[in-house]
Amino acid sequence: WARYKIIKMSTTTSTQASGLLDVLLPELEKDTGITVKVIAKGTGAAIRDGMDGNVDVMLVHAREREMKFIKQGYGTNRYAVMHNDFIIVGPPADPAGIKGNSDVIAAFKKFASNRARFVSRGDDSGTHTKEQSIWKKTGLTVKTNTTMIEKKGKKREITFIHPHGLGNWYLSIGQGMGKTLTFADEKLAYTLVDRGTYIKYKFGREVPVDLEIMCQGDPFLANPYGVIPINPQKHPHVQYELAKEFAEWLVSERGQTIIANYRLLGKQLFYPDAQK
Amino acid sequence: MIYTVSDLIKKYGPRTVLDIPYLEVEKEQIYALLGANGAGKTTLLNILGLLEAPTAGRIHYCSRPVNYAESALQSLRKEVVLVDQHPILFTTTVFKNLEFGLKIRKINKKERYRIIDESLDLVGMREFSSAPAQYLSGGETQRVAIARALALSPKVFLCDEPTSSVDVENQNIIITILRRINEAKKISVLFTTHDRSQAARLAHHTIVLNQGRLVPTLYENIFRGVLQTDPSGQPQCVIQDKMHLSIGEDQVIDKRKAVSVFIDPEKIAVRKPSEDPAVANELQGRVVQIIEENGKVRMVVDAGVWVALLISKKRYQKIVFMVGETIVLSIPPEAIHLM
Amino acid sequence: MIYTVSDLIKKYGPRTVLDIPYLEVEKEQIYALLGANGAGKTTLLNILGLLEAPTAGRIHYCSRPVNYAESALQSLRKEVVLVDQHPILFTTTVFKNLEFGLKIRKINKKERYRIIDESLDLVGMREFSSAPAQYLSGGETQRVAIARALALSPKVFLCDEPTSSVDVENQNIIITILRRINEAKKISVLFTTHDRSQAARLAHHTIVLNQGRLVPTLYENIFRGVLQTDPSGQPQCVIQDKMHLSIGEDQVIDKRKAVSVFIDPEKIAVRKPSEDPAVANELQGRVVQIIEENGKVRMVVDAGVWVALLISKKRYQKIVFMVGETIVLSIPPEAIHLM
Amino acid sequence: MNLLIDSFISAIRLVVSMDAELDAIVGVSLKVSCTSTVLAGLIGVPLGFTIAFSEFVGKRMTITVLNTLLALPTVVIGLFVYAFISRRGIFGPFDLLYTQRAIIIGQAILIIPVVAAFTIAAISRIDERYRKTAMTLGANRLQTAWIVFREARFGIVAAIVAAFGRVISEIGISMMLGGNIKGFTRTMTTAMALEYDKGSFILAVALGIVLLGLSFGMNLLFHFFQGRVHSQ
Amino acid sequence: MNLLIDSFISAIRLVVSMDAELDAIVGVSLKVSCTSTVLAGLIGVPLGFTIAFSEFVGKRMTITVLNTLLALPTVVIGLFVYAFISRRGIFGPFDLLYTQRAIIIGQAILIIPVVAAFTIAAISRIDERYRKTAMTLGANRLQTAWIVFREARFGIVAAIVAAFGRVISEIGISMMLGGNIKGFTRTMTTAMALEYDKGSFILAVALGIVLLGLSFGMNLLFHFFQGRVHSQ
Numbered sequence A: 001w002a003r004y005k006i007i008k009m010s011t012t013t014s015t016q017a018s019g020l021l022d023v024l025l026p027e028l029e030k031d032t033g034i035t036v037k038v039i040a041k042g043t044g045a046a047i048r049d050g051m052d053g054n055v056d057v058m059l060v061h062a063r064e065r066e067m068k069f070i071k072q073g074y075g076t077n078r079y080a081v082m083h084n085d086f087i088i089v090g091p092p093a094d095p096a097g098i099k100g101n102s103d104v105i106a107a108f109k110k111f112a113s114n115r116a117r118f119v120s121r122g123d124d125s126g127t128h129t130k131e132q133s134i135w136k137k138t139g140l141t142v143k144t145n146t147t148m149i150e151k152k153g154k155k156r157e158i159t160f161i162h163p164h165g166l167g168n169w170y171l172s173i174g175q176g177m178g179k180t181l182t183f184a185d186e187k188l189a190y191t192l193v194d195r196g197t198y199i200k201y202k203f204g205r206e207v208p209v210d211l212e213i214m215c216q217g218d219p220f221l222a223n224p225y226g227v228i229p230i231n232p233q234k235h236p237h238v239q240y241e242l243a244k245e246f247a248e249w250l251v252s253e254r255g256q257t258i259i260a261n262y263r264l265l266g267k268q269l270f271y272p273d274a275q276k
Numbered sequence B, C: 001m002i003y004t005v006s007d008l009i010k011k012y013g014p015r016t017v018l019d020i021p022y023l024e025v026e027k028e029q030i031y032a033l034l035g036a037n038g039a040g041k042t043t044l045l046n047i048l049g050l051l052e053a054p055t056a057g058r059i060h061y062c063s064r065p066v067n068y069a070e071s072a073l074q075s076l077r078k079e080v081v082l083v084d085q086h087p088i089l090f091t092t093t094v095f096k097n098l099e100f101g102l103k104i105r106k107i108n109k110k111e112r113y114r115i116i117d118e119s120l121d122l123v124g125m126r127e128f129s130s131a132p133a134q135y136l137s138g139g140e141t142q143r144v145a146i147a148r149a150l151a152l153s154p155k156v157f158l159c160d161e162p163t164s165s166v167d168v169e170n171q172n173i174i175i176t177i178l179r180r181i182n183e184a185k186k187i188s189v190l191f192t193t194h195d196r197s198q199a200a201r202l203a204h205h206t207i208v209l210n211q212g213r214l215v216p217t218l219y220e221n222i223f224r225g226v227l228q229t230d231p232s233g234q235p236q237c238v239i240q241d242k243m244h245l246s247i248g249e250d251q252v253i254d255k256r257k258a259v260s261v262f263i264d265p266e267k268i269a270v271r272k273p274s275e276d277p278a279v280a281n282e283l284q285g286r287v288v289q290i291i292e293e294n295g296k297v298r299m300v301v302d303a304g305v306w307v308a309l310l311i312s313k314k315r316y317q318k319i320v321f322m323v324g325e326t327i328v329l330s331i332p333p334e335a336i337h338l339m
Numbered sequence D, E: 001m002n003l004l005i006d007s008f009i010s011a012i013r014l015v016v017s018m019d020a021e022l023d024a025i026v027g028v029s030l031k032v033s034c035t036s037t038v039l040a041g042l043i044g045v046p047l048g049f050t051i052a053f054s055e056f057v058g059k060r061m062t063i064t065v066l067n068t069l070l071a072l073p074t075v076v077i078g079l080f081v082y083a084f085i086s087r088r089g090i091f092g093p094f095d096l097l098y099t100q101r102a103i104i105i106g107q108a109i110l111i112i113p114v115v116a117a118f119t120i121a122a123i124s125r126i127d128e129r130y131r132k133t134a135m136t137l138g139a140n141r142l143q144t145a146w147i148v149f150r151e152a153r154f155g156i157v158a159a160i161v162a163a164f165g166r167v168i169s170e171i172g173i174s175m176m177l178g179g180n181i182k183g184f185t186r187t188m189t190t191a192m193a194l195e196y197d198k199g200s201f202i203l204a205v206a207l208g209i210v211l212l213g214l215s216f217g218m219n220l221l222f223h224f225f226q227g228r229v230h231s232q
């Protein structure tokens, strides 16, 4: 049986791109004999995979949606694994004048007042969710975009919000983190980015992005990751036992140490959350 | 009967290209199919070859009605083979072109090779056996296509102008082959041609088509003419500006100015010139050809236009017409048919 | 001279299909090009039509050497037009097929319409003007192709078997047209045919090709024969199992068993049958055709095989040969050529 | 199956409501795809003709290379063009990146091999006599090509249709070079990819259905165009 | 420009070092693409023949629909197949999602219209007389089709080559239905997408170059195959 200890995990592309899994999973296999097949997608699609029972476990960073996922009975419970943080990056010239300030809300207000170009992922990902919640907090007037769809005979609305100036200084591009970052770099614009992706694009490439960190350290910018085994009551075929074993290994001493020791280009990226 | 055709109609769009109330084709005979361009010869061969369905009408093949379901046709097509007017060879070697039909008939390899060599020999194309078929010259292609069909020893052999681009040496050979397979293997042959002497030489029966209909006329002396009235008000038909023929009033059916004219060669009278003045429809001309044909004698006279006529052997021998001589033709109105 | 060809060689792969040391084609004349299938007629026409470059050799067109750069050829091609052996019409109406070349020559619309109507009238295809060209019958296609070329009033008109699938009525018309354009418009005409009487009727000059080479022979009496030795050990050539001809020892060049035999029709002697015993190479046969040809008389005799011979008018008139009569041919060894 | 039914209804609702956003997306898609198809046609068809009509050493090898280019992944084209038009590339100053023009360039590169390869395939089966006949009637190269084109048009139009289908359904290049900017360079496909990433599968498929409808419309146009040419 | 040169060097390095991972990726790509191409050929070519040879009302409309399907976006196919083989779909129990088989199914759906449409285009220009001649020589439907196939093979092989190019360079379906699982369903293109996501553009293009090399190899095979058939 040991040879067949294979589970499938859906996760976000940024998690896969960070390289952590490439260190973590071989250790896991050594310890428990579990092989994890990783399926990386956009946050929404990754959660969909969980809901449809196409995977056994899910590793994402969108806390509110994760809680809802569990509430709806798709997952058993959420293991808080780790967090990293978001930062605001921008062109060295800093046209909005936000450099050195750790207050994200103030920074966002300045983007709006200076009409400084800002690139939004606009893809309903963890990062985009975070960005939308910051816009809400600024108290600026935000516009709501609604699309109606049909689901099992019922109408459902899909909404997302953005500040005024869409298409003008606020660019919503609906792409992954890496692409958003290069986009901002091309257009010399600001953007909200997770630290891992930024490090890769700043220090991991022959031609680094010009963008620099403008704003970091606000507690509001924390980006927690959770792992959720899929509920076997919803999907009897899932390998719940293995998924649970995997989740527990992640939050164990051993797993957490590996996470804490992971360095991307010499920089720590993830902070373990399970250590009391 | 190998074929019995009744009430056959073939239309392309609104145009009726074939309209044959009844036609019988006897077993083991050679038929020549004659007719002007567009008369429907190829169309008829395609229908008899079971490659096209008629628009209306019935065809009996070997006394059984033909069922135009594709599956039913396939077995019949193994007995009937058609060589196209401009045959096409498959883009491969000459050999493989011949092999195709034999393979289909599941003939074993040794036998196949023997038949192919033999058939190519017949048409004098053996040395081209391994040549790529698509580069052959016009006549070579035609000969290979005939060999390809012959190799299958069909019951019915349909040939659309089998010798049209074949050289003189091979024309004779192909005619000999057709006669031989008809005699030795009892294969029914139906071929089209524009060479009526070839038809006369080879065929037991002749079918003439005109605008899709069977006509009892012979296939010659067909001219394009223009209708006029002569100074005296008599209707007249002028052929190629050279021959003026009076015609009966009743023959001017409609006011078409350009008509096809058929002059029945059996109804033309001929005599040596005399001092008598020329009467209407009497023409002088020089004899240019004298040909023996089915017990009669066919003379071609250059009277500005070349006109053919048929006379009995007796009369020919009695009067002794000679090539190069000037003679007088008289064409009675009843010999002239406007079509 | 419209063409002067020297040292022309055309090869396809290793095979030489044309090898013409020298050939002149005079202006404003009609030439017939004869030869067996695969002799290279089409290839020569393609080269003279400036559509294919020779492998080696020079061609002068109107005394200027032809430059085979595509750009140089284009203007020449406007003066020379070739009608293919199996012509192809563009997949559009007959009218537009004729219009293409005229549009290229920037002829204005009114003039264009006039020329098109006139040309279609010539070949009797005017009523097909708006018909889709791809569905025409074989002969109709050929006639439209001729009209399409005629419409362009070229300086040189090359026709590859222009009447091969044309009906009798239109064969005569096409021959007349060719003669007329030659006389009236001084167009040089070069056509191929397998019908030597047509060639004789129409052409001022005849070129015969055999296996890519010019030969001085006439294009008839060509048979496939087998070499044997007769009981007395004399070499003999047997034609179609029916005609046994003694040949000179020196003629058996190599031991090929199947040969092509040409019997020179001008060297065959003919006489009425007598009581004299038959000597070698004397054959009895029946006269089947007598035809006047360029001041001579051509007789076709059925001696098992059909043999043609040419005699002077004088001799014909003196002896009075009649169709249907039995006569004696004697074929001297020097009349027999193995090819 | 639910997915499909739901998507279908949503698609209809989308079209019926025809909100400005969908409007814009459809507009961008059509404009970009049509332009790149026309561009590729103008380059690819003559290219195909030139290759098919010329005799030169390595002709078959050229065709093989062309066929290889049919496997050019959009990511490679995207990165390739990106390298030229990015701020740091030689065409950087033209500020092409993340514009519709950038997409058009990339897409044209994608389908030129398709058009050229199928043009060659279409011409290669046209009877040599058409060319010969045109030439003997006095046509120059262009006029001769036109005759052959007319005869091969069924195949060439098929190539153009396929090329259009390829670009209108293509994602990679539009995403990388257009940037999927809402209201500017968002095309039907990048919008679909976005909805998919968001997990709104229904909306993604609904957009796909709209796209197919659009493409059907374009094909009907082609169909009638071809019909007209045919009946001439 | 640097990007290209660097990528080229990396590509060579990749191939020379030929590590096990690249090996696996190339293997998966080839296996999946070849299988789906063969599958699509086996379905698409007969489909094209059937449509081209039958006379039925709405034939031209069928061809138009087929042409429309050339614009089927990979996302739609991905989602469509997903709806069937996802755990909740009717084929859920077969556990096909995120396997190579799933990719093969999706890719085959993608290119069947391509193969069929171009088969039709290729056959439609073949002289009607080939078919007629085969029939009069006694061939049944299949044997007749074989003759026409032989004559049209240049066009049909072009269709297959194009279809192969399409699938080997395709990302959407491999990603959505294969899941880009390392060692199982990671193909050249999904690996490229991943490298691109990681920001390793050079590696992405290097993989693209390897892919083109591979596709060139396949085309050479086709080339020789065609050459052999040709010279027969």
Ligand SMILES: Nc1ncnc2c1ncn2[C@@H]1O[C@H](COP(=O)(O)OP(=O)(O)OP(=O)(O)O)[C@@H](O)[C@H]1O
Pocket: B012, B013, B017, B035, B036, B037, B038, B039, B040, B041, B042, B043, B044, B085, C135, C136, C137, C138, C139, C140, C141, C165, C167
């Ligand atoms: N598919 C078609 N669609 C429309 N008309 C056609 C079609 N096929 C033949 N025709 C027309 O039908 C008539 C008869 O054609 P057919 O080929 O039978 O003539 P034919 O007697 O063989 O003439 P030819 O001596 O020129 O070969 C022609 O006028 C031709 O234009």
Ligand SMILES: Nc1ncnc2c1ncn2[C@@H]1O[C@H](COP(=O)(O)OP(=O)(O)OP(=O)(O)O)[C@@H](O)[C@H]1O
Pocket: B135, B136, B137, B138, B139, B140, B141, B165, B167, C012, C013, C017, C035, C036, C037, C038, C039, C040, C041, C042, C043, C044, C085
């Ligand atoms: N493209 C080619 N490749 C190879 N051989 C060829 C090619 N074209 C013609 N040939 C060969 O060259 C020879 C001469 O061909 P050509 O067409 O000139 O003959 P032809 O005299 O016109 O014969 P026909 O009376 O049959 O029309 C033929 O034996 C033919 O097989």
Ligand SMILES: [Mg+2]
Pocket: B041, B042, B043, B085, B160, C137, C138, C139
């Ligand atoms: Mg015919």
Ligand SMILES: [Mg+2]
Pocket: B137, B138, B139, C041, C042, C043, C085, C160
């Ligand atoms: Mg010829």
